[in-house]
Amino acid sequence: MTREQYILATQQNTLPRAENAQLYPVGIYGWRKRCLYFFVLLLLVTMIVNLAMTIWILKVMNFTVDGMGNLRVTKKGIRLEGISEFLLPLYVKEIHSRKDSPLVLQSDRNVTMNARNHMGQLTGQLTVGADAVEAQCKRFEVRSSEDGKVLFSADEDEISIGAEKLKVTGTEGAVFGHSVETPHIRAEPSQDLRLESPTRSLIMEAPRGVQVSAAAGDFKATCRKELHLQSTEGEIFLNADTIRLGNLPTGSFSSSSSSSNSRQTVYELCICPNGKLYLSPAGVGSTCQSSSNICLWN
Structure with missing residues (x-):
């Protein structure tokens, strides 16, 4: 035995030994351990439920790499398939339907489309309601789809009809509250043309003459009181085979x-x-x- 081993052996024998030494356990035991396991189990169940709900939402909403449900994101914009409902205002640059289907805008009340300038001021409005269709703008125009010709235009000063023929199919005809300016008035073929003023006078004026022609029928002027044929500078010429004054x-x-x-x-x-x-x-x-x-x- 070496000297160092002898010294270590004698030192260990001389150390005092503690009597009745107490042992302290290290770790979580008892009710703390049971609570920890309970919270870990509850967290695991919550994670599983959240994962299942997320998968269910993805499945129901039909999430894909191209979009969600009826909404598809394409290079040209956003595409909606089927019926879409908007609860808040919709701001878009252009809305168009598919080539093989119409575009339908539907509402339980009114459908209103507004146009605003760069300052947010209202410049035009189109409202489609249950009782009427209203348009508020400086000028309203209806153009032909072929050549873009103005068929109808209206503003504060005048209303212009650019169609070749204005046809009124009502049984009462057309009622004008004030004067009417037109170069030609004619009836449909085999139909009578009637100009009538039930309670007031009927006046026809033209700077270069008024011509009334009935090529295949009779011309009749009827009034209750007086019928005036007046020529300020010329003459009144009646040319017929028979002139009757009854x-x-x-x-x-x-x-x-x-x-x-x-x-x-x-x-x-x-x-x-x-x-x-x-x-x-x-x-x-x-x-x-x-x-x-x-x-x-x-």
């Missing part, structure tokens, strides 16, 4: 001609200074003066 009054006859009144068949047309017409029995000379009392009647 219901003209017949003037009183003198005593010399009363005996032949029953056999009178030829009359002379007389005119009063105030323009009133009446009939007088024809004679060798003019007999208009013998019935001048017609001119004094109202």
Whole structure:
């Protein structure tokens, strides 16, 4: 045995030994251990439920690499398949449907489309409601799809119709509250053209003349009180094979001609200074003066 081994052996034998030494356990025991296991188990169950809910949501909402559900993200924008519902305002640059299906905008109340400028001010509005379709803008235009010709335009100053024909199919026709300016008015083939003013006067004016033509029918002008044909600088020319003036009054006859009144068949047309017409029995000379009392009647 070496010296060092002898010294170590003698030192260990001389060390005092502790009596009744207490042992302290190291770790978690008892109710703390059971609580720890419970929380670990609860966390594991929560993670499994969250994972299952996430997978279920992905499956129900149809999440793919291209989009979600009916929503598809393409290079040209966003594509919606089927019926889509928007609960808040939608701001887009362009909306168009597929080539083989129409575009339908539907609402339980009104469908309103607004146009605003760069300052956010409202410049145009189109509202489609249950009772009416309203458009609020400075100028409203309807153009042809072929050549872009303006078919209808309206602003604060005038309303212009650019179509070749304006057709009114209502039984009451067209009602105008004020004047109407047009170069030509005609009816449909085999139909009558009627211009009527039930409670007021009907006036037709033109700077270079008014022409009324009925190529295949009759022309009739009817009024309740007076019918005026006036020419300020020219003449009124009636050209027809037969001109009839019905219901003209017949003037009183003198005593010399009363005996032949029953056999009178030829009359002379007389005119009063105030323009009133009446009939007088024809004679060798003019007999208009013998019935001048017609001119004094109202």
